[in-house]
Each structure stands twice: as structure tokens, then as C-alpha cells.
Amino acid sequence: MKFQKRSACMLGLLLIFACMAGYAVPARATAGEYASMLRIPAPDRPGDADVVDEAPLRQAADGLRSPSPSSLVLGLLVACLVCVGCLGWNTVLQLRLRRWQRTEADLSGRLALKQALVDGIPYPVSIRTLDGRLLACNRNYLESLRMTREQARGTLLTDSDWVEGSKARLMHQQCLAVARGGTASFTDMAVRIGGQLLEIHHWVTPYRDRQGRVLGLMNGWIDITERERLARQLREAMRQADEANRAKSVFLATMSHEIRTPMNAVIGILELVLQRLAPEQRERASLEVAYEAAGSLQLLIGDILDVAKIESGHLTLTPERVRLRHVVESVRRMFEGLARQKGLRLVLELDDAPGRDVLIDPLRFKQVLSNLVSNAIKFTERGQVTIRLQERSLDEGRAIVRVDVEDSGIGIAPADQARLFQPFIQVAKGRTVQGGTGLGLAICRKLVDLMGGDVEMHSEPGKGTRVSLDLLLRQCGPKMPESGQDPLAASMEPSRRLHILIADDYPPNRVLLRQQLEFLGHRVAEAEDGQVALELWADERFEVLISDCNMPRLNGYQLARRIRIQERCERRAPILILGYTADAEPDEVQRCRDAGMDDCLFKPLGLETLRNYLATSFGRDAAQPRGLYDADALSSLGGGRPERLRELLETLLGSNRQDLQRLAILLREGDRTRLAEHAHRIKGAARMIGARTLLEACEALEDACRRGGDGECLQASGERLRLALEALQEELQEQLAAAAV
Numbered sequence: 001m002k003f004q005k006r007s008a009c010m011l012g013l014l015l016i017f018a019c020m021a022g023y024a025v026p027a028r029a030t031a032g033e034y035a036s037m038l039r040i041p042a043p044d045r046p047g048d049a050d051v052v053d054e055a056p057l058r059q060a061a062d063g064l065r066s067p068s069p070s071s072l073v074l075g076l077l078v079a080c081l082v083c084v085g086c087l088g089w090n091t092v093l094q095l096r097l098r099r100w101q102r103t104e105a106d107l108s109g110r111l112a113l114k115q116a117l118v119d120g121i122p123y124p125v126s127i128r129t130l131d132g133r134l135l136a137c138n139r140n141y142l143e144s145l146r147m148t149r150e151q152a153r154g155t156l157l158t159d160s161d162w163v164e165g166s167k168a169r170l171m172h173q174q175c176l177a178v179a180r181g182g183t184a185s186f187t188d189m190a191v192r193i194g195g196q197l198l199e200i201h202h203w204v205t206p207y208r209d210r211q212g213r214v215l216g217l218m219n220g221w222i223d224i225t226e227r228e229r230l231a232r233q234l235r236e237a238m239r240q241a242d243e244a245n246r247a248k249s250v251f252l253a254t255m256s257h258e259i260r261t262p263m264n265a266v267i268g269i270l271e272l273v274l275q276r277l278a279p280e281q282r283e284r285a286s287l288e289v290a291y292e293a294a295g296s297l298q299l300l301i302g303d304i305l306d307v308a309k310i311e312s313g314h315l316t317l318t319p320e321r322v323r324l325r326h327v328v329e330s331v332r333r334m335f336e337g338l339a340r341q342k343g344l345r346l347v348l349e350l351d352d353a354p355g356r357d358v359l360i361d362p363l364r365f366k367q368v369l370s371n372l373v374s375n376a377i378k379f380t381e382r383g384q385v386t387i388r389l390q391e392r393s394l395d396e397g398r399a400i401v402r403v404d405v406e407d408s409g410i411g412i413a414p415a416d417q418a419r420l421f422q423p424f425i426q427v428a429k430g431r432t433v434q435g436g437t438g439l440g441l442a443i444c445r446k447l448v449d450l451m452g453g454d455v456e457m458h459s460e461p462g463k464g465t466r467v468s469l470d471l472l473l474r475q476c477g478p479k480m481p482e483s484g485q486d487p488l489a490a491s492m493e494p495s496r497r498l499h500i501l502i503a504d505d506y507p508p509n510r511v512l513l514r515q516q517l518e519f520l521g522h523r524v525a526e527a528e529d530g531q532v533a534l535e536l537w538a539d540e541r542f543e544v545l546i547s548d549c550n551m552p553r554l555n556g557y558q559l560a561r562r563i564r565i566q567e568r569c570e571r572r573a574p575i576l577i578l579g580y581t582a583d584a585e586p587d588e589v590q591r592c593r594d595a596g597m598d599d600c601l602f603k604p605l606g607l608e609t610l611r612n613y614l615a616t617s618f619g620r621d622a623a624q625p626r627g628l629y630d631a632d633a634l635s636s637l638g639g640g641r642p643e644r645l646r647e648l649l650e651t652l653l654g655s656n657r658q659d660l661q662r663l664a665i666l667l668r669e670g671d672r673t674r675l676a677e678h679a680h681r682i683k684g685a686a687r688m689i690g691a692r693t694l695l696e697a698c699e700a701l702e703d704a705c706r707r708g709g710d711g712e713c714l715q716a717s718g719e720r721l722r723l724a725l726e727a728l729q730e731e732l733q734e735q736l737a738a739a740a741v
Helices: 002-024 031-038 046-050 055-065 069-120 139-145 165-181 225-276 283-312 324-341 362-378 440-450 507-519 530-539 556-570 586-594 607-623 631-637 642-669 672-689 692-707 711-740
Strands: 125-128 134-137 185-193 196-208 214-223 320-322 345-350 358-360 384-393 398-407 454-460 464-475 499-503 523-527 544-548 576-581 599-602
Touching (some): 165 214, 225 507, 320 324, 324 362, 440 454, 507 523, 507 607, 530 556, 544 556, 556 586, 586 599, 642 672, 642 711
Parallel strands (some): 544 576
Antiparallel strands (some): 125 134, 196 214, 398 464
16 A cells, blocks of 8 residues: 555646646747847946846747647646556556565465474474584474574574583584485484483484485484383393293193103003003903093193293204105094094095195194094994095195095084184083093194195084195105115014113103013113113113113213213214103204213003014114114225225225314304205215214204204314214224235
8 A cells, every 4th residue: 555655646646747847848849949038238337237137038938828729739748647657667666566565475375384283293303504503493403402593593502501511513524424425324322311221213314406416414313212121121021931931841741750750650550560461350441441541631731841842943844755645644543432432434535637746744643633533433323424535736846735624513603613623612412511632723823824724614504524634735746766675674573682771850751661671571680870770781782772861960861972982982883872851852963962972752652652663673673784884885995906905995994084084174264055955965974885874973063053953062072073073084094904914
């Protein structure tokens, strides 16, 4: 409005001036006339000064008072043109002014929005020059520094005492590094801001123009104190959970050991008594009930341990080359008698396709299938139970295997089917609850998951149940024919009476094992701990040592190591050393082998298992000597020529010395990869000369390198390989000396 009023005033003044100009200038007067009209002659005499000629003045005044019409029109025209021009210019200025006002309002709104957004960030944020001086910041930044915007502008991070000096310098250096490199930087640090110790995540990032040039820096920090506190609490909770899980595992392992140890005596003694009783004796029926109950308790312990191992992730599968139809047929034979007792038919249906060997853990697969068949028989009163196996080959050497276990039993309601695969869950039928723990199907589901398969249940109350397993397995190539007799086909009875030393600190187990071995026809000596067993071994000649792994004074592992060392020093023939433990863990077998044992037996140990193992072991040894290497194989490599044999022995001795030196170096360095490669290379030579002890030591070291874990197992496996190499070195030197004669 002020601008409009000012413009109107200016237009009015211009109009007045234009009109005055029109009246004041005669239209037809020339420049000379104006001059003559205004020229006044000077008086000739002093006295004439008062006498003025008024005629010219009057004439000029008359000319001024009476302008011509044309002059008046010209003035008005000029005034109108000036007014129109001023009005047009005023309009242009007003339009520009409105546009500028709108632009200013828009920019002000945008700036206010951006400032509101920046102030709304719940963390301190600032914009800085390339040398780290503050240009702008948000409200949270000012509150953290306890400064006004004017006080903060132009300051460096090191200019104020809002944070301790060393951390301020570190943050400033971080800004300068980003300015130099043009790359964002992020750092976690603990600082004291405003007297409060905080853990912050400090960040600095460059901002650029359209050409990509770095114009300045943006920095800030996030308070992560609460997050770090929660993370520490989470780590502590995880640590406590791991400790609790380890404690649970230790408890289960300890309880398993403590329960299995007396259970071994109970089951073993009952088995011995049943073997000695005639079928018609009255006590036999009661003892059979007790024997079956003890076996059920043993299975229950095994199921609980399986669940614990699966939940802790410690259960591992051991795939082997297996013909699945053979495993399925063995399960059918195992349950055929039970089905016959209930008046049921147990039917096995195999597809017409020829079965091929696949890679699978046979024990775990048999455990799953046995549990399903057992449940089917248990909950079926009449009709039949069908086991159906279907195999379909795919490309790339894979096969889809489907196993169905179908019964005509009581069936399961849909609401109960999903619950059955949870641990310790059973479904009641009316008031009748079948025996069992409810662990079987839960273990089956977890084992099938570990195998990479799937298990499904289809059931209808009153019509029966079908449980299906679907597995994707790797097929094996054609099996090479083997020469010689299968060790498992050896005689069930040993070819001779063995002299066996047993060591166990638990008297019932020691008595049981002695009676079992004597029942099998062997001669037995007893020792109550490892030290006594070592003394007996030194005084007598034994063919087998069966030792408990956990004994006072000298445990089974230490006993095996000392015997192996003395065998090497005294050049005694190595005996068969078997561990005997209730710790039914896969790692226990490897620990026994690392200590120098040949294998490990688990409690409880039945007569059939003991008889088969001894028959298999000594049947194998009859065909393969227990020496450190096969002299016949070595002689055949030399072509039967003495000079070639001596040359081969010298080469083996030199290579053996180098292997020992390199083994010592790698063990000191703890390089598992190179140790495994070294053991694999030695294994090739050991297989060539039939050095079974050396071969097993190489495999044990390879396995220890693959499994990882602590260095104790690795060092034990390395020591076992070193002893085997040294023993082989001595025998090769003796052989070379004999060949030189």
C-alpha cells in the first residue's frame, strides 16, 4: 500500500509540472523574442534609473498570461504519456514484488521445514567446513554442548570442554581424515559428555556439490549406551545359558555313566543266569521279565541322551555305504516275532527297481525305522503292519527314498498328530495309555531333519496310521569285488583260548566281565586299577587287555599309552587293547584310539557282542599279522631281489626320518591344515607296506585336524603318530641290518 500511495503522489506531481510547463511557454515565441522581451536597457544617466520603460515588460507579461492552445495540448499529451508509462512500470514492479514475496515465503517455509527436520533428529547433528569449523547444527547438538547457536557457530570440536580432550581430538582428527579422503567414517567410543559417561557411535560423512567436489562435512553421534548395556546382558545371558547347557550335558553324561555302570552288571548277570538256566526251570520266566525291564531302562537312558545331544547340536551322523533294502529287511526280521505274538502280519513291500548302495548313517536310519515299526505294532490289535520301501534314481548320482510304515490300528485324531512329535508327549485312548516315554517320535523327527529329510503322518481314528519318510540321498558307484573272506563271516568262536587281562575299579563290572569271558571259554586275570594292570602285563603275556577308561591311580588312557611305549622299547608284540566305558559318546572312541587303544566297547556289553567282537578281531588278525608292517608286502615291492629290498628299506628309512622331523615342526606350529596333509601323505606309504598301526595313527591325526577343538586332542594324536613312526623306524633298521648280512 505504501508503494501504491508513493506512486500516486509521484504521478500527481508529474502532472502538475507538465501543466505548468504548458502554460509558461508561448507557442510561437522564438529564442530571440524571449531574449528581447526580457532584455532591459541600462539607464544612460544616473537619474534615469528610476525611470523605467515598462513597455517591454508589459509585452512579455501579456505573452505569458495568454498561452496558445497548441502549447496547452502538447503539455497535456506529454503529461498523459508520462502517466501511462509510470502506471505500466508500477504494474511491472508490483508483479515482480508479488513473485519475490511468494518465492521468499516458499524459501522461508522450506528452510523452516529443513530446520524442523534437523531439529527433530533425536541425535546431535552438525555441518562443518573442511577444516572442522561448525556452520550449522540442530537443537539436540546445542543441548548436548549447552551452548547457544551464536556461541557454537565457527567452533572446532576441540574448542570447548563439553567432552574430554583426548576424545575431542580423536573426533576432530576423524573429521579431518574424512575431509582429506572423502570417505565416511564411523567409530564407537566411550566419552564423558556433560559429566555423564556415554558410549556413542560417532560418524562423519562428506557432502558434495553436483560435480562431486567435497564442500564440507556432516557429523554427529548416536548414544548407544543402552544398546551396549543390553548387548552385554545378552552376551552374559548367552554365556550363562551355554554354561547351563554344558552343565546339563555334563550332568546327563555323568548320570548316564553312573546308571550304565550298575545297569551293565544287572543286565550282564541276568543274561548269564538265563544262559545257564534250562528252559523248563520255574525261575526263568521271572528272570526274563527282569531282563526285559532292564533292557527297557537301558533304552530309556539312551533316548534321553539322544534328545539332549540333538538339542545341544552335539549329535553327528556317520554316513556309510549301505544297501537300504538290507537294513529294512533286518528291521522286519527283528520285529517279526513281536508281531507274531500279537497275531499281526508284518509285511515288507519292496519296489521292483534294483537297489543301489547309498550314503546314510545306518544306525540312525535303523533307529528311526525301528521306532516307527515298534509304535505301529504297539498300537495295532488286529490286522497287519506294512513296511514299504521305494527308491527312485535322479541325475548327478542322487536318489529319492520313501519309506512308509502303515498299520491298521486305532489311529490318531488330527489335533493330536502334531503334538506327537514333541518330546515326552503321548496320546491317551480313553483311559488306556500305552507304555513308553513319548520320546521316540520326537527323536525320529530330529534325526530325519539331520539327514535332510522329511517325516509326515497321515492318520484317521479307527482306520489306522501311515508315517512316511522322504530322504534325498547320495548314491554310491559299483562296489569293487573284495578278495578274501569277509571278517564278519569269521567263526563265532575264537580259534583258540585267549589270555585276557581286565582292569576295572567297579567290582560288579569286573566280576561280570570275568564271568562273561570265562563263559566264552577264555582265561582271565583281573586288576582293580591301571597300576595293577600295568604290573600284571609286565609279568605275564596277554593277548587282550580290556580296560575301564576311568580308574584311580592310572586310568585306561594312561595305561594304554604306557603299554604302547614299553612295547616299543622292549620290542614286544602289541596286544589288542580295548577301552571299556559307559560314556557312550562318539568322541570317546577317538579318545581311546588317540591313547593307543585299538577300539572301545560300551557298557552294557552282551555276550553276543563280546563273542562277535573277539571272533572278528582275531579272525582278522589271523589273515593280517599284528606287526608294524607287512614283510611280505615289502618283499613283493622289492621284486624278491635282495639289492632292491635294501634300496627300498633305505628309501623308507630316509623318508621316515624326514616325516618325523616335519611332524615335530608342524605340531609346534599347530597348523591343522598342513598336519592333515602330512598325515595323509604318510598314510599312502603306510598302506603300501601294510603298516596298520601307522595307518590308524595317520587317520586319527587327520580326524583330529578336521574336528578342531582344543589342542590336547591334536597333540595326543600327533604323539601317537610320532610313536608309530619311531617304532616303524626301529623295525625297518632291524630289517635293513638283517638284509645286509
